[in-house]
Amino acid sequence: MNIKTLCVPLLLFLVLWPLTAQQQTADGGYILAGSSTSYTHGDHDFLIYKLDGEGNKRWRKNYGGTDRDRGFYICRVDDGGFLLFGETESYTSGEFSNSDFLVYQIDADGAKTWRKNLGGEGDERVFFID
Secondary structure: OHHHHHHHHHHHHHHHHHOOOOEEEOOEEEEEEEEEEOOOOOOOOEEEEEEOOOOOOEEEEEEEOOOHHHEEEEEOOOOOEEEEEOOOOOOOOOOOOEEEEEEEEEEEOOOOOEEEEEEOOOEEEEEOOO
């Protein structure tokens, strides 16, 4: 393990908090996921950064509705895109639900492929997928 392997994720975490998850990408860069109140369509949005292998920003995307939508985890899928996991208060399914489980699929360039919310009458949240 080299120093860049150790320092880039730690440095990015410290600078870009509240980003909560990171994955190395097929091109040797990184994709970071979390939430933001700075770049939003509402209260909070999912926030995604794509960085090259040196830590330079390639793009930033945010996804969400008019209320609080927070990203907690990201994973790479076989087609080169990513699944983003978190919670939503914008897209709830139950009459008494304040939050539901929310999943986005994005392609390698950050374009949204689809969005699904999953939940019932109560509150559902996800923090980690393994």
